[in-house]
Amino acid sequence: MCGIVGYVGPRESQDILLAGLARLEYRGYDSAGIAVIDREGSLGMRKKAGKLARLREALDEAPLGAGTTGIGHTRWATHGGPTDLNAHPHLADDDRLAVIHNGIIENFSALKAELEAEGFSFRSQTDTEVAAVLLGREYRAAGGDLAAAFRAVVSRLEGAFTLLAMHEDHPGLVVGARRNSPLVIGLGEGENFLGSDVAAFVEHTRRALAIGQDQIVSITPEGVSVTDFDGAVVEVEPFEVSWDAAAADKGGWSSFMAKEVSEEPEAVANTVLGRVQDGQIVIPELDGLDGLFQGVSRVIVLACGTAYYAGLVGKYAIEQWARIPVDVELAHEFRYRDPIVGPETLVVSISQSGETMDTLMAVKEAARLGAKTLSICNTQGATIPRESDAIVYTHAGPEVAVASTKAFVAQITALYLLALHVGRVRGALSAEVAGAAIAELEALPEKIRWILENEQERIEQLSRWMSDTRSVLFLGRHVGYPIALEGALKLKELSYIHAEGFAAGELKHGPIALIEPGQPVFVMVPSPRQGATLHAKVISNIEEIRARGARVIAVAEEGDAAVLPFADEVLRVPLAAPLFEPILAVVPLHIFAMGLATAKGLDVDQPRNLAKSVTVE
Ligand code: M6R
Secondary structure, eight states, X not given: OOEEEEEXXXXXXXXXXHHHHHHHGGGOOSEEEEEEEETTSOEEEEEEESSHHHHHHHHHHSOOOOEEEEEEEEEOOSSSOSOTTTSSOEEETTTTEEEEEEEEETTHHHHHHHHHHTTOOOSSSOHHHHHHHHHHXXXXXXXXXXXXXXXXXXXXXXXXXXXXXXXXXXXTOEEXXXXXXOOEEEEOSSOEEEESSGGGTTTTOOEEEEOOTTEEEEEOSSOEEEEETTSOBOOOOOEEOOOOGGGGSOTTOSSHHHHHHHXXXXXXXXXXXXXXXXXXXXXXXXXXXXXXXXTOOEEEEEEOHHHHHHHHHHHHHIIIIIOOOEEEEEHHHHHTSOOOOOTTEEEEEEESSSOOHHHHHHHHHHHHTTOEEEEEESSTTOHHHHTSSEEEEOOOOOOOSSSOSHHHHHHHHHHHHHHHHHHHHTTOSXXXXXXXHHHHHHHHXXXXXXXXXXXXXXXXXXXXXXXXXXXXXXXXOTTHHHHHHHHHHHHHHHHOOEEEEEEGGGGGGTGGGGOOTTOEEEEEOOOGGGOHHHHHHHHHHHHHHHTTTOEEEEEXXXXXXXXXXXXXXXXXXXXXXXXXXXXXXXXHHHHHHHHXXXXXXXXXXXXXXXOSSOOOO
């Protein structure tokens, strides 16, 4: 749940570390720090509670010596509050060794007691400092061999970790290890990089290596060596990062989120790009993997947060087109309930980051139980796809704002592609129906663009009017239900307003008690063409809440005149076939949540208490 970066090479490491941390700040932003070995060979460190800007100020006040080897960290606190002392790096071995960490060391209390009994003392409350002190002890025992000390340390650690360390004795060397936590290597010319993800170094190099579970990497300016935890050399194949640095910049937008919402049409278009040939879905990543879908009698979708809501939309598409029953589960609930899963189950995991620990652990558990695993992921080199039998990448580009927007529409798009592909492979879907769906799919980017061009201003105005609102409810039926959930989550996380999403049919079973005069309720109105019954039922729901004083904001299809007499506001979306409605209906909700948070003067990119990538359970 933290961002880590390492550098060795001829350039000033401080600049490279700070730039890398700025790109990783979405992973955690309650404190930050760097350590550098300067040209005289001494190790210096600065760290500060608060956002990266505070660290920059500290460095301006008390600069570190210039140096070409360094590590940097941006933190999301787990053990120990966000204070200067708990920030990383942590020092050991007479302050000659610096260590940073992402993850949780579950047995840190026992290790700490062991080290204290030997006379070691601690300055922070973190689990990381325990690893640092242990590494210092093992470094001495290994006669100054840092990689050997790492091997000794990792065998003692339980939990999840990426650890990076450097020692004054070895300028030009950074060593890292990973277990259930991400670490990628950037390969430069006469310089090398380490990062929690490729965003840390993509402005310097697009050649990368993703190291596997339980591996240790040493980088010097001249090269990279990878071993397993026993010291056996591991060969790792480089890959080319397709994102460029510009894609991860704000590019003149007021926030990453504003930029990313504006990129929703491209996120959909790029996810479809190259995957329709001669009117057929062709997913190159699934070439030769048709067997994965044969003999499957059940699909379980596993994900968390927004990705889970995308999965709920995917259920409708997979069941309709591929005719396979689908369960959608929160990954953290799946893992601990002794699930009934076997070779007849296809587990589809969805994760923007590909690093969400709950999802990763659930996928591993499913694989252990014999399920086939396929992941939908936006981040190259990430762990979840590497642990899966097959991958379908979303091509949303880097998503930096903590709240997921463009990745969500890309995830739904990938699920449509997958459902159509599986439907055809299994013979459950006619070419004609698939063709019509593909045409709808290809029309979506233009329709999203229409919403941004024609409705965004009005929605932003509405969010300004509503900036004092204390609670907002969201209702939807059928594919509108997951969108109600997503609308509520986005509003909660960005504007800290109480928000709940409900299935409209559930209203009378309890939630209607919440309605009082003036209560704002967003209602996802299904297309009248979706079946008169569903539309009529939602209109009845609107009448029921209006009768109790609710203020209704309807998200409805252009041309749906029937809704007008029942709504205080109508946000228009273009016509689409029923299954494709969610990807359009969510756009006004993303704009609204962002607009309301902006009106309240909040940081839409880095909401309080959150981190983009939840890499701890
Ligand atoms: O990286 P992932 O897609 O696995 O992340 C899953 C959730 O943590 C994520 O969607 C989270 O709910 C976002 N903050 C929602 O905006």
